[in-house]
Amino acid sequence: MRKLSWFNTVTLSLGFAFLYLPILILIIFSFNESKLVTVWSGFSVKWYGELFKNEAFLEAAWVTLRVGIISSTLATVLGTMAAFVLVRAGKFLGRTLFSGMIYAPLVMPEVITGLSLLLLFISIGVDRGLMTIILAHATFSMCYVCVVVSSRMSQFDESLDEAALDLGCTRLDAFFSVTLPIIAPAVISGWLLSFTLSLDDLVIASFTAGPSATTLPMQIFSSVKLGVSPEINALSTILIGLVTLGVISASLSTKRVKTRKNLH
Amino acid sequence: MQMNWPRKLLIGIPFLWLLALFLVPFLIILKISLSDPVLAIPPYSPRLDLSNGFEGIITFFSELDFENYIFLSEDSLYWKAYISSIKISAIATFFTLMIGFPLAYAMSNASENWRTPLLMLIILPFWTSFLIRIYSWMGILSNTGLINQLLLWMGVISEPIIILNTNTAVYIGIVYTYLPFMVLPIYATLDRLDGSLLEAAQDLGCTRFSAFWLVTLRLAKPGIAAGCFLVFIPVIGEFVIPSLLGGSRTLMIGKVLWDEFFANRDWPIASAVAVFLLLILLIPIVLFQRNEEKQREHER
Amino acid sequence: MNHTKPLTPHHFAPWQDGTSKPLISFSNVSKTYGDFSAIDNVDLKIYPKEFFALLGPSGCGKTTLMRMLAGFEEASTGTIEIDGHNMKGVPANKRPVNMMFQSYALFPHLSVADNLAFGLKRSKMPKSEIDGRVEEMLRLVQLTKFAKRKPHQLSGGQKQRVALARALAKSPKLLLLDEPLGALDKKLRQETQFELVDIQEKTETTFVIVTHDQEEAMTMATRIAVMDHGKLMQVGTPDEIYEAPNSTYIADFIGDISIISGHVQDIENERATIIWDESQTPIRGSFERNVTKGTQAHFAIRPEKIQISKTEPSQGYNKIFGQVEDIAYTGNMSTYFVRLPNQKLITSQMVNDRRISQRSITWEDHVWLSWHDEAGIILAK
Numbered sequence: 014m015r016k017l018s019w020f021n022t023v024t025l026s027l028g029f030a031f032l033y034l035p036i037l038i039l040i041i042f043s044f045n046e047s048k049l050v051t052v053w054s055g056f057s058v059k060w061y062g063e064l065f066k067n068e069a070f071l072e073a074a075w076v077t078l079r080v081g082i083i084s085s086t087l088a089t090v091l092g093t094m095a096a097f098v099l100v101r102a103g104k105f106l107g108r109t110l111f112s113g114m115i116y117a118p119l120v121m122p123e124v125i126t127g128l129s130l131l132l133l134f135i136s137i138g139v140d141r142g143l144m145t146i147i148l149a150h151a152t153f154s155m156c157y158v159c160v161v162v163s164s165r166m167s168q169f170d171e172s173l174d175e176a177a178l179d180l181g182c183t184r185l186d187a188f189f190s191v192t193l194p195i196i197a198p199a200v201i202s203g204w205l206l207s208f209t210l211s212l213d214d215l216v217i218a219s220f221t222a223g224p225s226a227t228t229l230p231m232q233i234f235s236s237v238k239l240g241v242s243p244e245i246n247a248l249s250t251i252l253i254g255l256v257t258l259g260v261i262s263a264s265l266s267t268k269r270v271k272t273r274k275n276l277h
Numbered sequence: 278m279q280m281n282w283p284r285k286l287l288i289g290i291p292f293l294w295l296l297a298l299f300l301v302p303f304l305i306i307l308k309i310s311l312s313d314p315v316l317a318i319p320p321y322s323p324r325l326d327l328s329n330g331f332e333g334i335i336t337f338f339s340e341l342d343f344e345n346y347i348f349l350s351e352d353s354l355y356w357k358a359y360i361s362s363i364k365i366s367a368i369a370t371f372f373t374l375m376i377g378f379p380l381a382y383a384m385s386n387a388s389e390n391w392r393t394p395l396l397m398l399i400i401l402p403f404w405t406s407f408l409i410r411i412y413s414w415m416g417i418l419s420n421t422g423l424i425n426q427l428l429l430w431m432g433v434i435s436e437p438i439i440i441l442n443t444n445t446a447v448y449i450g451i452v453y454t455y456l457p458f459m460v461l462p463i464y465a466t467l468d469r470l471d472g473s474l475l476e477a478a479q480d481l482g483c484t485r486f487s488a489f490w491l492v493t494l495r496l497a498k499p500g501i502a503a504g505c506f507l508v509f510i511p512v513i514g515e516f517v518i519p520s521l522l523g524g525s526r527t528l529m530i531g532k533v534l535w536d537e538f539f540a541n542r543d544w545p546i547a548s549a550v551a552v553f554l555l556l557i558l559l560i561p562i563v564l565f566q567r568n569e570e571k572q573r574e575h576e577r
Numbered sequence: 578m579n580h581t582k583p584l585t586p587h588h589f590a591p592w593q594d595g596t597s598k599p600l601i602s603f604s605n606v607s608k609t610y611g612d613f614s615a616i617d618n619v620d621l622k623i624y625p626k627e628f629f630a631l632l633g634p635s636g637c638g639k640t641t642l643m644r645m646l647a648g649f650e651e652a653s654t655g656t657i658e659i660d661g662h663n664m665k666g667v668p669a670n671k672r673p674v675n676m677m678f679q680s681y682a683l684f685p686h687l688s689v690a691d692n693l694a695f696g697l698k699r700s701k702m703p704k705s706e707i708d709g710r711v712e713e714m715l716r717l718v719q720l721t722k723f724a725k726r727k728p729h730q731l732s733g734g735q736k737q738r739v740a741l742a743r744a745l746a747k748s749p750k751l752l753l754l755d756e757p758l759g760a761l762d763k764k765l766r767q768e769t770q771f772e773l774v775d776i777q778e779k780t781e782t783t784f785v786i787v788t789h790d791q792e793e794a795m796t797m798a799t800r801i802a803v804m805d806h807g808k809l810m811q812v813g814t815p816d817e818i819y820e821a822p823n824s825t826y827i828a829d830f831i832g833d834i835s836i837i838s839g840h841v842q843d844i845e846n847e848r849a850t851i852i853w854d855e856s857q858t859p860i861r862g863s864f865e866r867n868v869t870k871g872t873q874a875h876f877a878i879r880p881e882k883i884q885i886s887k888t889e890p891s892q893g894y895n896k897i898f899g900q901v902e903d904i905a906y907t908g909n910m911s912t913y914f915v916r917l918p919n920q921k922l923i924t925s926q927m928v929n930d931r932r933i934s935q936r937s938i939t940w941e942d943h944v945w946l947s948w949h950d951e952a953g954i955i956l957a958k
Contacts, residue, residue, distance in 0.1 A: 018386070020383075021382070021383035021386050021387070022383075024379045024380060024382075024383040025380070025383045025384070025387070025395070028376065028379070028380040028383070029398060031376070031453070031456075032398070032399075032402060032453075032456065033398075035410070035413035035414055035417060035453070036402075036405070036409075036410065036413055038413065038416065038417060038423065039409070039412070039413040039416065042416065049421070052421070091290070091291050091294055092291075094287055094290060094291045095291040095295075097287060098287060098288050098291060098292075102284065102287065102288055105288055107292065110300075111288075111291075111292055111295070114295040114296070114299050114300060115295070116566075117299070118299060120510050120511070120558070120562050120565070121555075122511065122513070122514020122515075122531060122554060122555075122558070123514065123516065123531075124514055124516055124531045124534045124535060124551065124554075125306070125514065125534075125551045125554065125555060128306060128534065128538060128547060128548070128551055129302035129303050129305060129306045129551070130298065130302050132302060132305045132306055132309060132544070132548070133298070133301060133302035133305055136305055148298060149298070152294070152295070152298040152299060155291070155294070155295075159291075184283060185283070209404050212406065213406045213407050213408065215407075215408055215517060216516050216517070216535075220538075230406070230408050233408055233409075233412070234408060234517075234521075237408075237412050237415070237521060238520075238521070240415075241412075241415050241416045241419065245412065246416075249406070249409040249412065249413070252405070252406055252409060253405050253406075253409065256404045256405050256406075257401070257405075259404075260397075260401060260404055264397065
């Protein structure tokens with residue numbers, strides 16, 4: 014095992030300080046007594062209290078949660094199907110177009126995706142709201158799910174599927190009893206990825222939301238435009254806490270599976 | 278294999294979904310970018326009227342023109358915005374590389390036990406909100422922010438320097454939020470690098486530095502290229518960073534498009550801006566994909 | 578080698594008996610992918626309880642032929658029957674056939690017992706009987722203690738046995754084995770060969786095995802089909818293939834062999850005589866039926882059938898002289914590489930029944946090689 018040189022140690026310390034200090038500062042100041050975000054005047058949790066009284070934020074959080082859950086579930090189903098098509102379906106008419114449409118949204122600027130979807134919804138006369146945000150999020154998230162799942166699928170030994178057929182499964186039965194359990198980790202991380210993407214999205218939601226629905230990022234954006242506020246710090250701290258908790262528990266559970274495997 | 282029903286459904290459902298919600302919307306943008314703005318809802322003309330049959334289609338096409346694109350090229354605001362976006366993106370990509378490469382290099386040199394947690398720490402910010410991460414800098418960079426407080430307290434400056442709402446703040450924001458995109462692909466190539474190659478180079482007479490220059494850096498090239506594209510491409514269309522950290526003089530095309538649409542309600546111009554933005558992005562995207570393919574071939 | 582061969586009664590040769598009903602029959606089966614012909618007009622019958630080996634280099638079509646039986650590939654033309662039923666359009670899950678995959682294809686998320694029960698649960702077997710059958714299969718492959726383990730907790734040999742047991746659990750009429758020993762190391766491979774033959778006899782299942790290892794095929798199979806470029810080159814028992822190859826390709830593919838090409842001078846009394854070098858005596862020997870007088874032919878002979886001596890044998894033919902170029906000593910055997918005056922290299926193999934110091938032939942020695950009439954075979958191509 015190599016020892017880190019002083020250069021590498023300094024680089025790592027500075028690099029991670031750069032990545033994490035801003036977030037740390039934000040969290041610290043969410044407990045600040047003063048309305049002035051940048052001047053410390055004492056510990057308090059009053060901004061959390063304020064936050065839970067703010068109905069606009071609560072409403073937006075509820076919208077975001079619903080959009081996130083529904084759109085990432087849709088995206089996971091569609092993205093897994095698309096991964097199957099890319100990895101297993103072989104040649105078919107329009108395959109190049111299909112894979113192009115999977116990869117293009119990954120690099121498409123959000124402003125363009127948002128604008129194009131908005132123009133679509135208007136030209137077919139759909140009322141914008143929760144539904145249109147869900148459709149938009151599901152569309153770009155399915156591409157991410159497809160990438161995650163298809164990379165797992167391409168490592169998948171196809172003879173496992175053939176073995177299932179050989180032992181009497183129908184194709185559908187083989188999918189649910191063999192393929193799905195094996196690719197499940199990728200499908201789950203695809204769902205989580207979609208969910209965070211949806212939770213995070215401001216631009217596409219702003220285009221497709223219409224006046225009737227406001228998501229949390231939209232709400233944060235409009236209040237942040239007016240300047241820094243301790244309430245937003247409190248909200249950010251809660252969101253960061255939830256994500257950290259999720260990531261840590263996910264990594265612990267995979268670690269537990271690994272150690273369990275090693276024990277035997 | 279035959280085209281049986283389950284197979285048709287498997288291909289058809291995601292295919293139609295993407296056609297309807299990705300390709301068709303894009304064609305609509307293209308079409309509107311060729312239309313004229315009018316004061317109506319929706320605020321553009323012509324609209325495709327199929328009730329007149331074939332003649333309707335002909336009149337529809339004959340009324341489309343490139344007026345918006347001509348306008349785009351005549352008004353210096355737009356092409357200045359495009360050039361400024363490319364410039365900001367290129368400079369920010371350079372800074373991200375300068376910070377990201379040493380970080381990835383140090384990570385790949387860490388001991389086995391450390392690498393996984395370090396990788397986790399790089400990925401973790403991915404999962405936390407983009408918006409919040411940019412917001413966190415607003416408090417740090419503002420006139421009464423932490424940096425100014427610190428510098429004033431140390432006596433380096435006598436009155437606050439303005440960082441927030443300048444291009445400097447935009448660069449800091451971009452480097453901060455896009456750093457993982459740079460570190461991960463570079464780390465991936467460095468991690469795969471066979472340590473005995475460096476030993477071989479030194480055995481053959483290289484100094485440690487020239488071995489790094491001649492071997493490590495050359496072999497990390499695909500990762501560096503991938504990282505640069507992953508930062509450069511999305512930053513060109515970036516909206517949130519310039520609108521929160523940038524000032525009135527920060528000109529970026531994503532923000533122009535947003536304002537054109539939401540503030541001016543000029544849909545045809547907004548669409549033309551979008552189409553032209555995509556044309557600009559096409560070149561780096563194609564280059565990026567070629568780089569990825571080359572890398573994939575190497576792995577075989 | 579003979580002791581590992583299935584201990585079937587001597588008369589087990591249904592392919593010679595005109596009245597036996599084949600279990601599998603391929604008639605004029607071809608398979609093409611675009612211009613490429615993977616299987617070229619194959620006619621083949623395989624009989625119940627046979628241990629049949631498909632042997633050939635990679636890409637020869639043996640795996641495709643097997644996958645056609647399993648139902649993963651359709652024939653482009655021709656018909657495949659299993660037990661008298663045409664298999665056209667019958668999907669893999671409806672065939673009385675099970676397969677043991679080269680990668681074993683054990684389901685990683687299921688325990689050994691669940692892997693074995695997987696196929697049974699999908700048949701009409703009542704739940705109560707499944708457990709009994711799983712027990713029985715675990716005993717057959719001696720894995721009772723490992724029933725609860727997951728595949729990744731097993732050794733290579735154990736995985737191989739689970740794969741075998743899983744494929745046999747449904748008592749298929751036909752078991753297909755795709756390179757079943759390919760992933761095992763050499764020692765384990767030899768042990769497992771016995772086990773496979775043993776299990777085949779116990780279960781009385783017809784086995785069709787795909788392999789590129791000729792020794793494996795020779796050891797286990799009742800009959801071997803040698804394939805090349807999608808064609809069946811020869812089908813026969815291991816000794817037929819070894820002793821009476823029908824072409825130099827087969828002769829060369831199975832074991833070591835020296836080949837001498839010449840001109841057929843005469844055919845009489847079941848013997849052909851070929852002239853091949855002015856300075857050497859003619860070769861006389863038994864011949865394959867396509868050999869005709871006045872044409873080109875090839876004499877093939879195994880190294881262990883050639884005697885080597887320093888004195889000239891008395892017989893008037895089937896002897897050649899040359900010079901020892903190299904000797905390979907492998908303990909129980911010595912192989913002599915003898916260079917003929919026409920530069921051809923012939924190998925002769927002798928069992929070392931004396932100590933090395935007492936052997937008289939050494940490098941650079943001028944020697945005579947000789948054999949009797951039945952030792953080799955004369956082939957047309």
